[in-house]
Amino acid sequence: MMVIWGCNDDDQSPEQVNLLFTEDNLAGDWKRMAEFKGRPNDSLGLSEPTEDLFAQFENCRKDDIIRYVKATQQEGNTYFWGIGEVACHNQIANSFIEIGTWTIQESGKLNRFYSDVGEPYIVVLLTGKQLRIRKESGTKEPEGVIYEFTEYVRSK
Template sequence: MLKRANLLLPLILLILLACNNDDQGSQQVNLLFTEDNLIGDWKRIAEFRGQPNDSLGILEPTEDLFTQFENCRKDDMIRYVKAIQQEENTYFWGIGEVACHNQIPNSFIEIGTWTIQESGKLNRFYSDISEPFVVVLLTSQQLRIRKESGVKESEGTIYEFTEYERVR
């Protein structure tokens, strides 16, 4: 009986370790670009200019825009809320733990509405203005979007990216 327990214990530990690694791997899997996968609170963690013609934002950025932000803007958030029945999806701008002058920490302000397509096109609307973005990466914990149109320069088109981590 003791020999059997000695053989089973390493096997059980290997199974538990494999399950733990699967959980970590599932956080890195690119999800479908759907409303259900986008809803939630996303804290901004990076903003950068990509390399020319790097529409996926996978190459080393040419300029880190995030370091230029005031500390009170570095933990800003976006909250995507899915519509109930016939209403439109709404999004909110959130102020993080560190608030700028005349702001309230951990508060949200409704900005407008949003839609997402399976192709990854994300549109945010406010005051009759449409802000088109492309979702480059969407996992259970990470979101990276870029402006739909970039800036044409002599070396090619350069896009700006914003990266978020899921807060809830």
């Protein structure tokens, strides 16, 4: 007779658990914490990046925020771009501007629309505290496809 025990990882906090790709789980404020080019054929952004794009940003762009607001009955989902605590020249700290609308599918496909232009992304990680997205298409190189990733930490 074989007995199989289930393992419950009590050390894993709710903020670290992978969430379903739904509007409710994505809605909120997300502060950018990283932007990088991944390794060839690494569609999840798990390997050491080939290029740290975030390090090249001005300090005033490193704490930018994206806000996903779930739809009301009258309107669609909207997203906003926010300036963090450190504002660049001619910007106002802690301010937001509406950019467009968004949708998310259970598969992880995230579409952001602005001025009749769609930007397709893939959500590769969504927890209570962390979000990692990549552009849907990457750059084809001889070694394989290279994707650009952006990571966020939930700020609200």
